Amino acid sequence: MSVTVQDVINRLTEPAGNLESTVDRIVAGSADTVVHGIAVTFAASHSVLQRAIQAGANLVITHEGVFYRHHEDGVEGMQRSPVHQDKKDLIQSANLTIYRFHDTPHRYVPDMITQGLVQALDWEHYIDKYLPTAAIVTMPGEMTVQDVAVDIKRKLNLPYLRYIGNPSGTCSRIGITVGYRGGGTHAIPLCVNERLDLLIAGEGPEWETPEYIGDAAAQGRNPSMLLLGHAASEEPGMVCVAERLRELFPKIPVHDIPSVPLIQVI
Numbered sequence: 001m002s003v004t005v006q007d008v009i010n011r012l013t014e015p016a017g018n019l020e021s022t023v024d025r026i027v028a029g030s031a032d033t034v035v036h037g038i039a040v041t042f043a044a045s046h047s048v049l050q051r052a053i054q055a056g057a058n059l060v061i062t063h064e065g066v067f068y069r070h071h072e073d074g075v076e077g078m079q080r081s082p083v084h085q086d087k088k089d090l091i092q093s094a095n096l097t098i099y100r101f102h103d104t105p106h107r108y109v110p111d112m113i114t115q116g117l118v119q120a121l122d123w124e125h126y127i128d129k130y131l132p133t134a135a136i137v138t139m140p141g142e143m144t145v146q147d148v149a150v151d152i153k154r155k156l157n158l159p160y161l162r163y164i165g166n167p168s169g170t171c172s173r174i175g176i177t178v179g180y181r182g183g184g185t186h187a188i189p190l191c192v193n194e195r196l197d198l199l200i201a202g203e204g205p206e207w208e209t210p211e212y213i214g215d216a217a218a219q220g221r222n223p224s225m226l227l228l229g230h231a232a233s234e235e236p237g238m239v240c241v242a243e244r245l246r247e248l249f250p251k252i253p254v255h256d257i258p259s260v261p262l263i264q265v266i
Contacts (some may be wrong), residue, residue: 003249005059006031008038012061012241016107024104026112027066029090029097035059037253040242042097042235046087048257053094055255060098061245063105063113064240066091073121082244105241110135112244113178113237120236121155123176134177136194142170145224150198157230160265164213165224170256171197178233182225184208191223199225202233231259 009031013024037059039052044062052060059119065072067084078084091098105112118135119125126137139148146167153161175196177187182204191199191212201209212224235258242256 002034003043004031005029005033005035005099008035008059008245009099009215009250010099010119012244013104015109016104019103019107022103023065023071024100024102025257027062027072027100028091029059029095029099031036031097033058033097034093035249036101037255038242038249039255039257040238040245041259042211042231042259043259045259047260048111049087049090049094049096051257052255053090054149055257056253057255058094058096060096061101061238061241062098063100063234063241064103065100065102066098068210094140102225103240105237106133111178112240114176116237116240117176117178117233120251120257121176128173131190133158133181134175134190134194135195137174137176139172139174142172142233145171148174148198149201149226152226152228156232156236158228159261162227163224164210165198165217166222166229167224169197169222169224171222171224174200176200178237179230182209182227184212188212197222197224199223200228201225202228202230202234227262231261235259 014222036235037057039055039057039060041048041062044060044066114135123137126139128136128138162206173196175190175194179202184199187199187201187209212226216223239256242254245254
């Protein structure tokens with residue numbers, strides 16, 4: 001029996017129910033398209049789309065937007081960009097259907113994107129609790145921030161991390177939050193309410209939570225912060241999405257296509 005794009009969407013969105021407001025939608029293609037192969041990625045970059053085509057996928061499921069904004073509708077001047085047009089031509093010439101799957105996995109219980117990062121770090125057995133927008137782990141004994149950073153870099157294959165605070169400070173109670181949830185409105189209350197020694201985040205405005213952590217360090221207080229980067233923090237969650245799709249549709253090839261790291265250090 002044929003599986004359509006809409007069938008895939010229905011199974012993916014079922015655990016979260018209907019969301020009143022969401023960016024999740026079909027960005028290109030049709031819900032009626034019969035699916036022959038699925039590519040799952042954090043961001044549907046030009047190179048990712050090329051690899052999806054080479055793999056034989058005609059449905060691409062991406063966490064982030066295709067055209068450079070969270071809300072992609074009505075971007076003034078974008079249509080005149082040759083970069084935008086070449087990418088659009090690639091999508092159309094390959095008859096790709098692209099589905100944005102952003103809000104729904106964050107509404108899973110626990111949040112699938114956060115859970116994916118915890119699993120990639122192999123910290124599931126240290127989980128104290130999952131919150132709607134974070135995970136709290138209690139590590140055995142007391143590791144230093146430097147120890148944790150080395151462990152994360154190895155497990156996520158990251159060339160570098162950014163940190164704020166004291167790298168030799170000890171930490172046992174750690175908060176994990178992904179994507180853009182490192183902003184002060186979310187992250188600072190999390191640090192306070194959960195009495196965190198260390199906050200691990202994707203990213204956020206540098207003048208918010210990092211300034212708070214910096215002031216805490218200047219006062220001789222303990223909390224530190226590690227910034228993974230947005231993609232590094234959420235890519236493991238999309239690996240979980242790919243694994244779920246393999247369980248739901250075992251007869252359809254599912255390809256996990258990681259994004260190529262864009263930001264380098266000079």
